[in-house]
Amino acid sequence: MPTYQVATLQRPPGWQPRTLDDVPPSPGELLETLGRFDQLWPAIRCAVQHNRRARDDASQAWAVVVEPGTRGQTWATARLCTPISYHVRTLWWPDGWEPVTPVDVPACQSPAESQIDPEVLTYQQAVAKVWALNQQSIHFAGSTWYVVVAVENEPAAPAPPPADRPKDHQGEEPMMRPLHVVQPEVGGPGDCSHCPARSLPCSSAAPTRDPVPPAGRSGSESPGAALGL
Known part of the structure; x- marks a missing residue:
């Protein structure tokens, strides 16, 4: 760490x-x-x-x-590491999981193929976009769920890889910018009571995610203000 x-x-x-x-x-x-x-x-x-x-x-x-x-x-x-940029990440909707709000963050996170939207957003914009996308997934029984991720400025040196980890065309480990899944202040972990794996520890443990970012972005000081909350 x-x-x-x-x-x-x-x-x-x-x-x-x-x-x-x-x-x-x-x-x-x-x-x-x-x-x-x-x-x-x-x-x-x-x-x-x-x-x-x-x-x-x-x-x-x-x-x-x-x-x-x-x-x-x-x-x-x-x-x-600064400035932090905010993006939308696409996840597959976990089996048996149900959201309580459109900005809930499930404990089980399986990134979809095109997992990170390259569009750079403010935190307020990212929360508002996730809210709108997840409302559609809820209403139309979608198979994907969206979360806000915060991405650090410069890439981090990769950890020593296992022998079978993919490398770039030069045979080197690609450097990645560290990202953090953000839990908006109005969201929660959702409902895992119908998950087929609910007996496993992940269903009872708090999801690993970062708290709400501090105020100080351009625009409103309150992240929830973009949603009128």
Whole structure:
């Protein structure tokens, strides 16, 4: 599991961030460390809170989230994780599972073939799109379900692969951008009581997913506001 570090850098003159987790186009060296976290969202919250104060106080110290000790595309000693982009992921509807809301996240997640929509969305847009798509799946007995995923900025170095894992045309492991399934605040795990595998541990355990991202995206401060919630 990666360790996330919140660090400051010098905010370039005239640069206007689009969001509170945005990063300058040519960031300079990392300066002060504000904190280290085992999970992404606490690190994002720390950076967003710092950047909100920096914006209000016209401070030149801007916070970013990195994975220290990992070679990235921006720095040799840290992988840049922010800004976070949001996408829609397609899953097969689990057998026996029933949603309570259109933004529920099932514990059993089997990605469909075209699993990640490449369209980059704000968090509010992603939640609204998932809500609409899942409403259609509910009403028309669809076979797919949709969830919001948050994708980190720079790809992570791959773990040592098993011998049979596919490689790219150069025989190297492809680098992937880490993604996190997000549970919107109005959703839940759904109803697994009719699942044929309900006796297995996954049906009683809380789904592995990330909490609601912190406020600070462009537009409304409340992720549910896009749905009028």
